[in-house]
Every structure is written in structure tokens, then in C-alpha cells.
Amino acid sequence: MYLFALLGNELTKLLHLPISGSIVGLFLVLALLHLKILKLSYVELGASFLMSEMLLFFIPSAVAIIQYKDEILQHGSQFLIVILLSTITVMIVTGLVAQYSIRRLANKKGEIER
């Protein structure tokens, strides 16, 4: 996985792509899996370990918050309000849109079968 992330990083640099290397790497692995060049069993264990411990990798950037003490003290509550309200709005909209479209699709299928 690490190799593919590196590969993805190099590829983006090489091609001056506007997206991050890890997304390129992701599609690379996906393509290789579909082409049966890469076997699922080779990468599955490593990947699932990395994914389940993913929160660990966020922690150092979260500690970076102490660098911005002044900004946080001054605007912290504003930031928090924006983030909380916006996150909940996004989740509600995404969830309801998805749920509504899934049910509509299910209803349509039901009508055809009848």
C-alpha cells in the first residue's frame, strides 16, 4: 500500500495532476485488481490494518492545533459553530437524498415486477 501511495505521488508530480497521490494510488490498485494483475489476498490484510488504525494517522495533525493558540482562542467558538452546523447539515442532506432515491428506485422496481 505504501508502495502504491509513493507511486501515486510520483505519478502526480510527473503528470502535474491537480489531485493527490493517494487518490491516484487508489485508482491504480483498483485497476490492477480488476485486471487481475494484483491478487486481493496480497493486499487485503495490510490495507485493512491501515484502515482500522486510520485515526492514529490523524493524531499528529490534530496536535498541530497548539501552534494556533491565538487564532483558536480568538475565533474557536465561531469555528466550532460553523463546523458543527455545517457537518450536521451535510450529513442530513446526504443521508436523506440517498435514502429517498434508494426508496424511489425500490418502488419503481416493485411496479415493474407487478
Added chain:
Amino acid sequence: MIAFICILLTVLVYYLSKMLYKKVQRAFLSPLLVAPCILSLMLVGFHIDYSDYDSGGRWLSNLLQPAVVGFAIPLYKYHQVMKKYAKIIAISMTAGVTIALISSGIFSHVVHLENNYLLSLLPRSITTPIAMAVSVDIGGMPTMTAIFVIVTGISGLILGPMVIRYLHIKEKLARGLLLGMGAHGAGTSKALEFGSEEGAAASLAMVLAAIFTLIFAPILTPLILM
């Protein structure tokens, strides 16, 4: 040397806070909230500079990239399901990304935040490396964005299950999409706690949210600033 100690310390604190979380099962005691608090206190207490800490911390942050690559596996496993629901996924994600950008903008205006903070807040609902890239792109402050991304992740861990419960979201696909869209990697890890299908949907949502935001953010930013 200090780098090595910092890695060790971070991993140790992480596992301890994870054990605590497993025992008490309270969302606000997520390792993502508890561990950074403990570590920050330690840095302040022992007078360690953040830059010294990050010489080790960076190694852990870098592992985020291969972890994102790892999400290829659930995507591959469930590609049949994904294909079947391609339209639904596309509609939900477009709605999610647009709302994420616009609502961040509107709420920032409401609380009277200056534009440089507003711009750093816009890309907060996607995975860190890409959020930082978008932030640079639209004129925000990438490090601030990284912090907002984390706070979004923590908020999502707490709010996501509440939204699912109160709105009675029963479809696994919808649950996964809202978690991955709303709270990127953190939401995806929460979705994996619900089940592997939710996890796959969330990882897809995370990836698509990143790509969509990369495209939509530069277009919508001038409108939001008006």
C-alpha cells in the same frame, strides 16, 4: 531521537485512548479527541516544540496516504453494488459536496468570520491531503484547513450516528454515504463499525467527495464570497 520518542509516545497514547473508548463506548471519548488532548498537554508540560514533535509525527501522518489507497479494497469488493446504485451515489454526492461548500460559507458569514478563515473552512469535509490542496487552490491557509478537517472528523464521529438514529436512516448505502461525505476518513472508520457494506459506501463517498470538491470548490468559491 526525539522523533522516535514522539512516534512511540503517540502510538502508546493512541492505544490507551482506544482501550478507554472500547470500555466506555462514548463518542465524545473518541481516540481522535482524547489522544491529541493528552499529547498537547504533554508537549506543553515538557516544553517540547511542535516542530520537534512533528519530526516524528510526520511519519505517522504520512501513513494516511497508504491508508487512503487501502480503500481501493472495499471499493473493489463491492463494485457490483456500486454500479447498480451509481446514479443514486452520484446524486447524493453532488448534493453533499455542494451543501458542504455552501453551508460552510453561509455559516461563516453568519458568525462574521473573515474571508481568510472562511476559505480555509470550505474544504473541511474531505480527506486531509486533498483538503489542504484545495485550500491552497482557493486561497485559504492549508494548516488551518488541516485542523478544521480534524475537527470535522471528530464532529462527524459524534453527529453521524445521531443523524442516523434520529432520521431513521436504515439503508446501509445511505448510512455509509452520509458518514463518508460528512466526515471523510474518520466517518469511514465509523462506518466500518456499522458493517463492511457501510464501510465500502463510506470509502466511496470519501473518495468522490474529494474529487467533486476539487472540481466544485474553485467554481463555487467566488459565489460564496459574494
